[in-house]
Amino acid sequence: MCGIIGGWWKVRPENIESIINxxxxxxxxxxxxxxxxxxxxxxxxxxxxxxxxxxxIDLSEGGHQPRSTKDGRFTITFNGEIYNYKEIRQELLxxxxxxVTQSDTEVLLTAWAHWGSxxxxxxxxxxxxxxxxxxxxxxxxxxxxxxxxxxxYSYEEDSLCFASEINAVMLLRNKRSKLDNQRAYDYLMYxxxxxxxxxxxxxxxxxxxxxxxxxxxxxxxxxxxxKWWAPSIKENNNISFQEATVxxxxxxxxxxxxxxxxxxxxxIALSGGIDSSAIACATRYLEPSIDIHTFSFIPExxxxxxxxxxxxxxxxxxxxxxxxxxxxxxxxxxxYDLISAQGEPFCTTSMYAQYRVFKLAKEAGxxxxxxxxxxxxxxxxxxxxxxxxxxxxxxxxxxxxxxxFANRWKKWEGRKNMSAWRSFIGQMIxxxxxxxxxxxxxxxxxxxxxxxxxFINASINLxxxxxxxxxxxxxxxxxxxxxxxxTHNGLASLxxxxxxxxxxxxxxxxxxxxxxxxxxxxLSLPEEFLISENGExxxxxxxxxxxxxxxxxxxxxxxxxxxxxxxxWVFEMRKRLSGTDLSNSELGIIDFNQFKTLLNQGLxxxxxxxxxxxxxxxxxxxxxxxxxxxxxxxxx
Numbered sequence: 341m342c343g344i345i346g347g348w349w350k351v352r353p354e355n356i357e358s359i360i361n362x363x364x365x366x367x368x369x370x371x372x373x374x375x376x377x378x379x380x381x382x383x384x385x386x387x388x389x390x391x392x393x394x395x396x397i398d399l400s401e402g403g404h405q406p407r408s409t410k411d412g413r414f415t416i417t418f419n420g421e422i423y424n425y426k427e428i429r430q431e432l433l434x435x436x437x438x439x440v441t442q443s444d445t446e447v448l449l450t451a452w453a454h455w456g457s458x459x460x461x462x463x464x465x466x467x468x469x470x471x472x473x474x475x476x477x478x479x480x481x482x483x484x485x486x487x488x489x490x491x492x493y494s495y496e497e498d499s500l501c502f503a504s505e506i507n508a509v510m511l512l513r514n515k516r517s518k519l520d521n522q523r524a525y526d527y528l529m530y531x532x533x534x535x536x537x538x539x540x541x542x543x544x545x546x547x548x549x550x551x552x553x554x555x556x557x558x559x560x561x562x563x564x565x566x567k568w569w570a571p572s573i574k575e576n577n578n579i580s581f582q583e584a585t586v587x588x589x590x591x592x593x594x595x596x597x598x599x600x601x602x603x604x605x606x607x608i609a610l611s612g613g614i615d616s617s618a619i620a621c622a623t624r625y626l627e628p629s630i631d632i633h634t635f636s637f638i639p640e641x642x643x644x645x646x647x648x649x650x651x652x653x654x655x656x657x658x659x660x661x662x663x664x665x666x667x668x669x670x671x672x673x674x675x676y677d678l679i680s681a682q683g684e685p686f687c688t689t690s691m692y693a694q695y696r697v698f699k700l701a702k703e704a705g706x707x708x709x710x711x712x713x714x715x716x717x718x719x720x721x722x723x724x725x726x727x728x729x730x731x732x733x734x735x736x737x738x739x740x741x742x743x744x745f746a747n748r749w750k751k752w753e754g755r756k757n758m759s760a761w762r763s764f765i766g767q768m769i770x771x772x773x774x775x776x777x778x779x780x781x782x783x784x785x786x787x788x789x790x791x792x793x794x795f796i797n798a799s800i801n802l803x804x805x806x807x808x809x810x811x812x813x814x815x816x817x818x819x820x821x822x823x824x825x826x827t828h829n830g831l832a833s834l835x836x837x838x839x840x841x842x843x844x845x846x847x848x849x850x851x852x853x854x855x856x857x858x859x860x861x862x863l864s865l866p867e868e869f870l871i872s873e874n875g876e877x878x879x880x881x882x883x884x885x886x887x888x889x890x891x892x893x894x895x896x897x898x899x900x901x902x903x904x905x906x907x908x909w910v911f912e913m914r915k916r917l918s919g920t921d922l923s924n925s926e927l928g929i930i931d932f933n934q935f936k937t938l939l940n941q942g943l944x945x946x947x948x949x950x951x952x953x954x955x956x957x958x959x960x961x962x963x964x965x966x967x968x969x970x971x972x973x974x975x976x
Contacts, residue, residue, distance in 0.1 A: 396602055632660065
C-alpha cells in the first residue's frame, strides 16, 4: 500500500527536482516507510516515477519502488495489494521466471511483462499502478475493477501528471488550479460526487474503475482508454438456493483468507452489523489462535448505538476490542484535517466516524484494517431496494407475488406501511414525469444563495440527475440499481472516504467483499436469493454464514445502516461558522450574504441544517483549505 506519483514532459520543466520533491512529500502519509524517485531522460522526453511506501508485504528493501524488469523494458510504480500474488508467482515460476523478492510488486510487474493487460483479470486485489514500456514507448495508467485505489491524472499535449491524490497532481502541475463549476453545481444541487472522470478541480480527472489508459509518448495526442472488466447482471437460473449458499460460503471464506495475508498486525472495523461481524467471525473461523483487534465507533448517548451487538461479536471471537466515543465538538476541531484528508468535498459527515476508527487503529499500532464496504451494494442491503424488487416482479407478470412481497416487507421493524408502494410507483414513472415532479416539489428550484449569473456565464448544465437505465434491466431491477451503485454512483464515494481516511493515518484498509469472483457470482443470482419473499435482506448471505456468525446477529431485523449523530455535529459547526467570513474569490457560484443570512436564521430558530446547506459549507471549507491554499503557494 503506497502513494504513487509521476509525470512526463516533452520539454523538461525548470526546477523539476524541487517540484518533484514537494509533490512526493505531500504523499508521505500514504507511505511513511520508504520513498523512491526516478527521474530519467527518455528519447521522447523527461520521465518521473515516484512512490511513498507503506510496508505491508515483504518488509525488506525488496519492496522498494519504482521497480524495473531485469532487461529494463518495463518499470512500475504500484499502489495496493495483490492478495493472490503467491498463486500467480507459482504460475510464473512454472513458466520459467525467477524472483529475487517476496513482494507482490515484483509478481505484478512480471505478470504484466508476460501477459500484458490480460493479467488484470487474474488479479484478486486492490490496485492502481503505472507501467512504462520502453520498447513500445507507452505509459499505461491502470485502476482496479471497483476503484478501491485512486488514480488521478492531468493531461496536456506535451505533458502528463498523475498521483494517488488530487493535491499531489496540483503540486506536480505547478500552476494555478480552478474549480470545476459543473462538478460544484451537481454537488450543491443533487449531492453528486465521485461520478464520471471529472473532479472538483478543472482538468484533473480520475482513471475510471476497471479501466486503463495508454499514452503513446511518440504520439502524445493519442490516448487510448480501455475497459478491462465489465460486470453483468445476466441471471443464472441453473442454481438452487442451497447450492448458491454453499458456493457463497466458499467464495467469502476464500476472500477472507487472502485478505488476511500480511506481514504486519491487522484488525477489523466492527460496526455490529452482519457484514463486519461476518468478517470478524470468519477471521476467527479461519485463524483460531491469532489475536484479533476490533475497532468500533460508539455514538455518544444514542438509542441507535450498536455497542451491544459489537460486544456480542467481540465476546464470540475473543477479540481485543477498541472503541471510540465521539462528542459533537470534536468534528468541529477536526473538520479542516478531515477536509484536507478527503481531497474533495463530501456530502455527509458520517465518514468522520470512520476517520476516528482509523485513528484509533493507528494509536493501537495496527497497520491493516479489514472493513465491510461494498457488501450492501452486492447483497442488496440497507432497506432492501423494495421498490425495485416489486418492479421486477411486475415486469415478470407476477402481480400476486408483488402484492404479497409488499405486505410481508412492511412487517419488519422500522418499515412503514406504504413505503414499498411509494418506492414502486417512483420506479415506474418515466424520466420526464420524474423531472416534472421534481420541478413541482421544488427539488430543482435554484436556491437564493446560488449566483445564477455565474452559472449562466459558466455554461453549466442545469439538469437533474437520475440513475442510468440498463437495456437488460427488465425483471432485474434490483440488480440494475446494484450495478449502477457499483459502477456509476454510490460505491465510488464510499471507497474514496475509506481510502483517504485510512491513509490519513497510514493505515491500509481492505474490503474483502469487493473481489471479481464474489461480484460476478452475486450479480448472477436470482433476486429472491438476495431479498427473500418475506422481505429479508441479504438472505443468502445470512444462510451462508450460519455456524460462523452467531444466529442472534444473523437474525437481526433492526439494522438501519451506519448511524452517526450528524444533526448534533453539524449544529456545533454552524455555531462556529456563523461568525466567520465565508466569502472567497474562488467561489463565484455562491452569494455569500444570502447564505450567511440563512445560516444565522437557522441557528436562531434552532432548526436542523438541510443537507444542501451542509454541502455549501463543505464546499466553502474545501475551497479555503485545499484549493485556495494551493493557489496561494503557487503564486509565491
